[in-house]
Amino acid sequence: MLEKTCFIHEDQRWNDDFTLDILLRVAPGFFTRWSDRTAGELVEKFRLPHRTKLKKMSRGQRSALAITISLASRAPYTFLDEPYLGLDPGARSIFYAALLEEIAELPRSVIMSTHLIDEAASLMEDVVLMRNGRVEMHADVDAITSEAFIVRGRQADVARLIGDLEVLSRRSMGSIASVMVRGRHNGDLRHRAEELHVSIEPAGLQELVGALDATASNAPDPHPAEPDHLLRGVHS
Incomplete structure (x- = not known):
């Protein structure tokens, strides 16, 4: 069940010594449907630093990282807890577009808590x-x-x-x-x-x-x- 589930907390904690590059090498071992392509595209779009320790990333960078891991995991059941915190409108647009593209390419269940209801309305059926x-x-x-x-x-x-x-x-x-x-x-x-x-x-x-x-x-x-x-x- 853990391989089928991805839960990203709104203040997700990572190993203090990890960088993005280390995390991207470790994460695929937990998810059988992991997509290196999705991870690479989102890292580039969000302009995430590769060698900065994760604990030193800004609030917005940590949110973008959490979104990257959750979508790249391609877990059948993905839970996102306020994933947009610290993201500017442009970064949130990247997230919403990527979410729709991922679900269209590989259907799965995504449950997301949000207070930005009007922004997320286009994602809902x-x-x-x-x-x-x-x-x-x-x-x-x-x-x-x-x-x-x-x-x-x-x-x-x-x-x-x-x-x-x-x-x-x-x-x-x-x-x-x-x-x-x-x-x-x-x-x-x-x-x-x-x-x-x-x-x-x-x-x-x-x-x-x-x-x-x-x-x-x-x-x-x-x-x-x-x-x-x-x-x-x-x-x-």
């Missing part, structure tokens, strides 16, 4: 949102984000437009309000929005997750428990 052990929503990414929309404009005009629609979240800055509404808007609602000079915008996945979590937190629960919403990407 199926989303399950849970709260207190109960499923709030379960659908593909496009379907789940179409279940809510954002109304933005002057507070009085927004209030007139949404009426008694189900509100998931509210934010305001001065006289401008931004309200997330659950449901799908229709042509009549959009026509009224144009008359009131109010915009209707699609809800992002991260905004929707946050709104549902906050809504559930504010609702009374006879059996309170810790929040356990789950965001899952399924690839096969």
Whole structure:
């Protein structure tokens, strides 16, 4: 089972005397499907130093190293714990592209914890949102984000437009309000929005997750428990 599993912690510890070159010689012995090509390409793209001791690498370099090992392992079950910490947007794009390429070339299960939900949304096919052990929503990414929309404009005009629609979240800055509404808007609602000079915008996945979590937190629960919403990407 260990040969089939790769788990990289968000603060993975390595042997203090190891350099990248040493680690790349050692790691293939633990994974039967190890890819030297994948490792070499990612080392080059992330510009990882070959002879710097691993303990002296920066936070971003350690994250890039962890990503390199996890994808090059090609383990059937790969677990990534906040793998992007310390990476700039360009490096995160390299990671996301490499992840999709690897899964397309050799399908396997990848479970990744992340707080950058909108960034990771393109990696996901199926989303399950849970709260207190109960499923709030379960659908593909496009379907789940179409279940809510954002109304933005002057507070009085927004209030007139949404009426008694189900509100998931509210934010305001001065006289401008931004309200997330659950449901799908229709042509009549959009026509009224144009008359009131109010915009209707699609809800992002991260905004929707946050709104549902906050809504559930504010609702009374006879059996309170810790929040356990789950965001899952399924690839096969």
